[in-house]
Amino acid sequence: MDKIKPWGKSLAIDLAGCDHDKLISPEGLKRFVVEVVTVVDMVAQGECYVERFGQGDLEGYSAMQFIETSSVTVHLDEVGNRAFIDILSCKDFDANKAEEFSKTYFQAQSVKSTIVERG
Secondary structure, three states: OOOOOOOEEEEEEEEEOOOHHHHOOHHHHHHHHHHHHHHOOOOEEEEEEEEEEOOHHHOEEEEEEEEOOEEEEEEEEOOOOEEEEEEEEOOOOOHHHHHHHHHHHOOOOEEEEEEEEEO
16 A cells, blocks of 8 residues: 655744743734745735734734645744744645744744644
């Protein structure tokens, strides 16, 4: 039986010790999403959605950007100075570039990434 090629991959990036000012700026979050889409050589579809919601310690900004090959989502934790980034794509991309760009952009002290082949 032939091995079925994965449909794509999902990259989850967890950043800790981020610059707090980067986590409270909706404009900065939108700029990050636009730039990370370019870094991983994808094409955005439509506008980037940025919303602030939640209550108490869970209140914060999230972003969603459709791309031609799936999506990019970001959730920011202002209380813990953390950022959670997910890139799902059926087109291959350089996960290391995405991780390094994200760490640098949010000025994170640490990063943990997980890649899951999908399909």
